[in-house]
Amino acid sequence: AQSVAQPEDQVNVAEGNPLTVKCTYSVSGNPYLFWYVQYPNRGLQFLLKYITGDNLVKGSYGFEAEFNKSQTSFHLKKPSALVSDSALYFCAVSNTGNQFYFGTGTSLTVIP
Amino acid sequence: SQTIHQWPATLVQPVGSPLSLECTVEGTSNPNLYWYRQAAGRGLQLLFYSVGIGQISSEVPQNLSASRPQDRQFILSSKKLLLSDSGFYLCAWSLGGGTDTQYFGPGTRLTVL
Numbered sequence: 001a002q003s004v005a006q007p008e009d010q011v012n013v014a015e016g017n018p019l020t021v022k023c024t025y026s027v028s029g030n031p032y033l034f035w036y037v038q039y040p041n042r043g044l045q046f047l048l049k050y051i052t053g054d055n056l057v058k059g060s061y062g063f064e065a066e067f068n069k070s071q072t073s074f075h076l077k078k079p080s081a082l083v084s085d086s087a088l089y090f091c092a093v094s095n096t097g098n099q100f101y102f103g104t105g106t107s108l109t110v111i112p
Numbered sequence: 113s114q115t116i117h118q119w120p121a122t123l124v125q126p127v128g129s130p131l132s133l134e135c136t137v138e139g140t141s142n143p144n145l146y147w148y149r150q151a152a153g154r155g156l157q158l159l160f161y162s163v164g165i166g167q168i169s170s171e172v173p174q175n176l177s178a179s180r181p182q183d184r185q186f187i188l189s190s191k192k193l194l195l196s197d198s199g200f201y202l203c204a205w206s207l208g209g210g211t212d213t214q215y216f217g218p219g220t221r222l223t224v225l
Contacts, residue, residue, distance in 0.1 A: 032211050034213065034214075036216075041200075041219070041221065042218060042219065043118075043202055043204075043216035043217050043218045043219045044156075044202065044204075044216040045216070046213050046214075046215060049213060051211055088154075090156070094209075094211070096209060096211065097209060098144060098161055098163065098169075098209045099158060099161070099171075100158070100214055102155060102156040103155070104154055104155040105154050105155060
């Protein structure tokens, strides 16, 4: 069965510091991994995805994520956090089927 | 470019009343379409997905149904709403299956009283 775990319900980071939002996955076959961001009362916005190739994926708004097959992880990172990055972040995994499996989300707060 | 619309944006309905939420996609043909529910601002639950007109797959047995009367139109319905149907309903589209990015609409906030 496919699943995603986001072990941290809440992450707080000071503005200007690097941020990491963790994600681990379980999937049969090759994983396709995605990160989304959600602002209050809005839909999810796509940030980046890993399908194949380079393990470091760069996405929107300065975010990047590193695929680690041995640790089955796909952590989201940003070198310098902005207050405007405060939002809810979702990791998702799929395989060749039609379904995405989303994590429960991590609330990121960037403290000025 | 592609855009996805949902309406209404917010809805307050009494228990036992019917429901119809609409989602439309512009700028693409034969998209995969999805309905999700997000409860308490957290995890997303896939309710239905469709790979073509009239083709609906239901993921969770519940009080809701979905229809796809046109290629780019996806409707979520209920004959009688329950309190537990309250939540944030999100529609999404993709070009294909699991390798393709899903793009989400702005959502509908449903409150059942």
